[in-house]
Amino acid sequence: RHFIDRSNENALRVERKAGLQGTWAFRVDRGLRVFFVQDKDAQGHVVSRLFHVGQHDDYRTVTRKRPR
Numbered sequence: 001r002h003f004i005d006r007s008n009e010n011a012l013r014v015e016r017k018a019g020l021q022g023t024w025a026f027r028v029d030r031g032l033r034v035f036f037v038q039d040k041d042a043q044g045h046v047v048s049r050l051f052h053v054g055q056h057d058d059y060r061t062v063t064r065k066r067p068r
Contacts, residue, residue: 023066024048031055035062 012026017035025033035052052065 017062020062020066023062028053035066037067 014024014026017023017025020035022037023035024038025035027033033054034050035054036048036050038046038048041047049067051067052062054061
């Protein structure tokens with residue numbers, strides 16, 4: 001719910017993941033992260049694509065799953 005309502009974005013503490021070009025993440029709980037990328041659609045609206053929910057240290061998995 002907080003992710004969809006962008007006015008609450010600060011509550012999620014979204015952070016850019018260093019070394020994972022264009023990848024962002026936010027915490028669900030202490031160990032669980034949601035990784036996503038952002039693009040623009042044909043109308044110019046920002047679209048976020050969630051592509052992995054998993055442990056904070058799942059960087060190998062995230063690198064493989066990241067949309068191109």
